[in-house]
Amino acid sequence: MKSIFLTLLILILVPNTENVIGTYKIIEEFSSDTLELNEDGTYLYKGRGDSCWTWYDFSGEWEKHNETLILSETANTYEEEFVINEQADLKDNDSITIFLKTVNDKPLKDLTIEYYSINEKQVQVKKWNQNGILKFKKNDIVENKDEDSFIDIFGKINEKEVSTRLVSSRNSGQILITINLEPKKIIENRIHKFKIMKDSLMILDSKVLEIGKLYTKL
Structure with a gap:
């Protein structure tokens, strides 16, 4: 009886992340952005707009808090010239x-x-x-x-x-x-938050991604 109680307690306290692992694609006519969530807690975001000149990638670690997906990113940028x-x-x-x-x-x-x-x-x-x-x-x-x-x-x-x-x-x-002829390097810690829905994600908060956009699981 005690072991059953402990098992139930672990299931309640430890978040289930298996249901969010996978690759998601943005629902956007002029974009093919994807988000890959890996089993080891890392992710890769590929920004793929309608012009290859604007493509970009960023990566980091992800975690799940209730129904919120949180991506952590360390971005190396420079001051504006x-x-x-x-x-x-x-x-x-x-x-x-x-x-x-x-x-x-x-x-x-x-x-x-x-x-x-x-x-x-x-x-x-x-x-x-x-x-x-x-x-x-x-x-x-x-x-x-x-x-x-x-x-x-x-x-x-x-x-x-x-x-x-x-x-x-x-x-x-x-x-x-x-x-500014000598722009300094800036290290910025960014957080991107998504709402977890059935087979999809929606951006809640981000400095670089457009709020409210939906991503479906492939």
């Missing part, structure tokens, strides 16, 4: 001012900045100047008042070649772009 801060144009001027600076005030030279409409019908090109302040005429409204614009920066900073494309609001009056 280009940080854009925008200020809305309260006066609704027809021009936009772009300020350029570098972390630690490293010298700027040989930079070209292109400011253009998102449909690329209106392109303005300027070279870097000594004060790092450039003025552009706002792009004409093409589709809607909240339309975005592109900012391309390429050239050389302190003998290092740089190239980037930033997206900005067409309605901004001032834009400060900070360039």
